[in-house]
Amino acid sequence: MTETGPAKPNAEGKSFDPMQHWRGVRDAYLEACSKAMVDMVNSEAYAEATGEMLNTSLTVSAPFREAIEKSMLKALEQLAMPSRSDIVSIAERMTNVEMRLDDLDAKLDLIANSLSRRPTQRTSMRSPTPRRRGSRLKSAKRGK
Numbered sequence: 001m002t003e004t005g006p007a008k009p010n011a012e013g014k015s016f017d018p019m020q021h022w023r024g025v026r027d028a029y030l031e032a033c034s035k036a037m038v039d040m041v042n043s044e045a046y047a048e049a050t051g052e053m054l055n056t057s058l059t060v061s062a063p064f065r066e067a068i069e070k071s072m073l074k075a076l077e078q079l080a081m082p083s084r085s086d087i088v089s090i091a092e093r094m095t096n097v098e099m100r101l102d103d104l105d106a107k108l109d110l111i112a113n114s115l116s117r118r119p120t121q122r123t124s125m126r127s128p129t130p131r132r133r134g135s136r137l138k139s140a141k142r143g144k
Helices: 020-041 044-078 084-117 119-125 135-143
Strands: none
Touching: none
16 A cells, blocks of 8 residues: 555556565665675684684773672671672582482481381391490499
């Protein structure tokens, strides 16, 4: 549909679109630009130039980043809030505790399995009255 009214069909029964040619030109231009950009970005020279710019940027911004980190640490310290390193330390400790608990759980499972396999052997080996740890020492001290 045009601004002045409906588009009129041509001899083939299709509507005439005056912008169709320009769309084709635009699409061809965008396709050519896209191919050129992909070729440029995939080149070794582009990778080297980008790497050099990144290194320069990181080198220049390092003092500012360090100053911001120090001021943030002081602000968190004054607000009695944990810093990133405090959180990382707690996470490492919790991971260590979790690993130890997993090891203990596995050992307890092994003990439980070994006890459930040989119930008759265990009961025959036990003495009728259970002894407490260190009971000999206590009775020996009392006798003195």
